[in-house]
Amino acid sequence: xxxxxxxxxxxxxxxxxxLKLDAxxxxxxxxxxxxxxxxxxxxxxxxxxxxFSDQVDVLTVMPDEELLSDCHLALSLSTLxxxxxxxxxxxxIQNGExxxxxxxAIAQQFSxxxxxxxxxxxxxxSKYTGDLLAHNTFRLGKKLIHSAKAKANRLAxxxxxxxxxxxxxxxxxxxxxDFCDQVNELRSATDRLSAKISRLESQSTLSPNKQxx
Amino acid sequence: MSNSQVPQSEHKTKDADSSxxxxxxxxxxxxxxxxxxTHFGFKQVDKTKKASMVADVxxxxxxxxxxxxxxxxxxxxxxxxxxTIDCSGVRAGHKVLDLAGGTGDxxxxxxxxxxxxxxxxxxxxxxxxxxxxxDKLRNKxxxxxxxxxxxxxxxxxxxxxxxDVITIAFGLRNVTDKDxxxxxxxxxxxxxxxxxxxxxxxxxxxMLSKAYDLYSFHLLPKMGKLVANDSExxxxxxxxxxxxxxxxxxxxxxxxVGFEQTTFxxxxxxxxxxxxxxxx
Ligand SMILES: C[S@@+](CC[C@H](N)C(=O)[O-])C[C@H]1O[C@@H](n2cnc3c(N)ncnc32)[C@H](O)[C@@H]1O
Numbered sequence: 113x114x115x116x117x118x119x120x121x122x123x124x125x126x127x128x129x130x131l132k133l134d135a136x137x138x139x140x141x142x143x144x145x146x147x148x149x150x151x152x153x154x155x156x157x158x159x160x161x162x163x164f165s166d167q168v169d170v171l172t173v174m175p176d177e178e179l180l181s182d183c184h185l186a187l188s189l190s191t192l193x194x195x196x197x198x199x200x201x202x203x204x205i206q207n208g209e210x211x212x213x214x215x216x217a218i219a220q221q222f223s224x225x226x227x228x229x230x231x232x233x234x235x236x237x238s239k240y241t242g243d244l245l246a247h248n249t250f251r252l253g254k255k256l257i258h259s260a261k262a263k264a265n266r267l268a269x270x271x272x273x274x275x276x277x278x279x280x281x282x283x284x285x286x287x288x289x290d291f292c293d294q295v296n297e298l299r300s301a302t303d304r305l306s307a308k309i310s311r312l313e314s315q316s317t318l319s320p321n322k323q324x325x
Numbered sequence: 326m327s328n329s330q331v332p333q334s335e336h337k338t339k340d341a342d343s344s345x346x347x348x349x350x351x352x353x354x355x356x357x358x359x360x361x362x363t364h365f366g367f368k369q370v371d372k373t374k375k376a377s378m379v380a381d382v383x384x385x386x387x388x389x390x391x392x393x394x395x396x397x398x399x400x401x402x403x404x405x406x407x408x409t410i411d412c413s414g415v416r417a418g419h420k421v422l423d424l425a426g427g428t429g430d431x432x433x434x435x436x437x438x439x440x441x442x443x444x445x446x447x448x449x450x451x452x453x454x455x456x457x458x459x460d461k462l463r464n465k466x467x468x469x470x471x472x473x474x475x476x477x478x479x480x481x482x483x484x485x486x487x488x489d490v491i492t493i494a495f496g497l498r499n500v501t502d503k504d505x506x507x508x509x510x511x512x513x514x515x516x517x518x519x520x521x522x523x524x525x526x527x528x529x530x531x532m533l534s535k536a537y538d539l540y541s542f543h544l545l546p547k548m549g550k551l552v553a554n555d556s557e558x559x560x561x562x563x564x565x566x567x568x569x570x571x572x573x574x575x576x577x578x579x580x581x582v583g584f585e586q587t588t589f590x591x592x593x594x595x596x597x598x599x600x601x602x603x604x605x
C-alpha cells in the first residue's frame with residue numbers, strides 16, 4: 113500500500129474542498145498557476161510537491177527523483193502553522209526555522225492562500241498520519257510499532273485531550289497506536305522474561321556438564 | 326482493428342489545436358503473422374481478431390467502467406495511479422502520452438500538472454472509452470492542453486522522440502503484440518524520457534495469490550453481472566490478468582526493446598506492479 117499517496121491524496125482532497133467553498137481564494141490560486149512548490153515537513157518521511165492550476169495537486173517526491181520545483185520550503189509542522197502570517201517569513205528564515213530556496217514570492221502567495229483557506233495543518237496531517245500509522249502497524253508489525261510509538265508521542269502532544277474528544281475521527285487511530293504501544297511493552301516484557309528463562313535453562317544444563325567434567 | 330484503416334477525421338478527436346502534433350510517420354502495419362494464434366483471456370483466438378474482441382469488451386463496459394474500477398479495487402486503484410504519477414517525474418511543460426488511457430484518470434491529473442505549456446495525449450483504441458473519458462474530463466474542467474487520439478498501442482501515430490512521459494495503466498495486457506507495442510512506445514519517447522507500465526501482476530505470496538484468484542474468478546464476474554450486467558467481460562478481465570507476464574518477464578520484455586534502468590515496484594503485495602524504464 114503506497115502510504116505516502118494515501119496522505120497526499122488526503123491533503124489534496126481537503127485543500128480542494130476548501131478552495132471550492134472559498135470564492136476569494138480563486139484569485140490567490142490564479143497567481144500561483146503553473147507553479148510548483150515543494151515542502152519538506154520535518155515530522156514526515158516524505159517531501160510533498162504542490163502543483164497549482166485551477167486546483168491544487170499534491171505529489172510525492174520520490175527519493176530517487178530530482179527536486180525540481182520553483183520554490184522549496186523545509187520546516188517543521190509548528191513553523192508551517194506560523195507561515196500563516198506572511199510578514200513572519202523573513203524572521204522565520206533568519207532564525208533558522210524555515211529554509212527557503214527559490215522564488216520567495218511563491219512562498220508568500222502560498223502562505224496567503226493557506227491563511228485564506230484557514231487550514232489547520234497539524235490537525236489535517238495528524239489525522240492522516242494517524243490513520244496511516246494504525247494501518248501500517250497492523251501490516252508490518254513489530255518494526256513499525258517502534259516508529260509508530262515515537263510518532264504517536266508526537267501526535268499525542270499535538271492533538272491534546274480536547275482534540276481527541278472533539279475530533280472523533282482522530283481518536284480511533286490514536287487509540288490503536290496506544291494499544292500497539294501496550295502490546296509492544298508487553299512483548300518486550302515477554303522477551304525479557306524468555307531471555308531470563310533461557311539463561312536459567314543454560315545455567316541449569318551447564319552446571320551438570322561442569323560436574324561431569 | 327488496424328489504425329491505418331481509420332480515416333483521419335475519425336482518427337483524431339481533440340479539444341485543443343491539432344497543430345500541436347507534427348505530421349505522423351506511418352509504421353509498417355502488416356506483421357505477416359495473421360495465421361498465428363493469440364490468447365483472449367484463456368481462449369485461443371486468431372491474432373487478427375483479438376483487437377476487435379478486446380474492443381467489444383471495453384465497448385460493453387465503457388459506461389460503467391469507472392464505477393466498476395472503484396468497486397473491483399475497493400478504491401485502491403486511485404492510489405496505484407497516484408503512485409504512478411509520482412514516479413513519472415512529470416513537470417510543467419512536459420509532453421505526456423496516457424496510452425490505453427480509457428476514461429482518462431491519469432490524463433486528467435497530468436493535464437493539470439503540465440500546465441498551459443505542456444501537452445497531454447489521451448490515446449485509446451476504443452472510441453467508446455474515449456468518449457466517456459472526454460465527457461468526464463470536460464465536466465472536470467480539463468480542456469486546452471489535452472487531446473484525444475484513437476490509436477492502437479502497437480503502431481502509435483506519433484513522431485519519434487516526442488514524449489517526455491508515457492503511461493499505460495491496465496492496458497498492456499489487452500494488447501495483442503506486447504513486444505511490438507513496447508517498441509512503438511520506445512520509438513515515440515524522447516531520450517531522457519520514461520515509460521511507466523501499471524498492470525496487474527503476480528501476487529508475491531501464495532496465500533494472497535489464492536485469495537486473489539478466488540476474488541477475480543468468482544466474485545469479479547458476479548460483481549460485473551450485478552453492476553454492469555456483463556459477467557462475460559469481467560470474466561475476460563480476470564483471465565487476461567492471469568495470462569499477463571509476471572514482473573520479471575515484463576521487465577525483460579521492456580529491456581529487449583531498448584529500455585534502460587528498468588525497475589518494477591510491487592503494489593498491494595504484487596497484485597499490481599509498476600514497471601519503469603528509461604530511454605537514453
Ligand atoms: C482496463 S482499461 C484501462 C483504462 C485506464 N488506463 C485506467 O487505468 O483506468 C484498458 C484500456 O485499454 C484499451 N486498449 C486495449 N487494447 C488497446 C490497444 N491495442 N491500443 C490502445 N488501447 C488499447 C481499452 O480500450 C481500454 O480502454
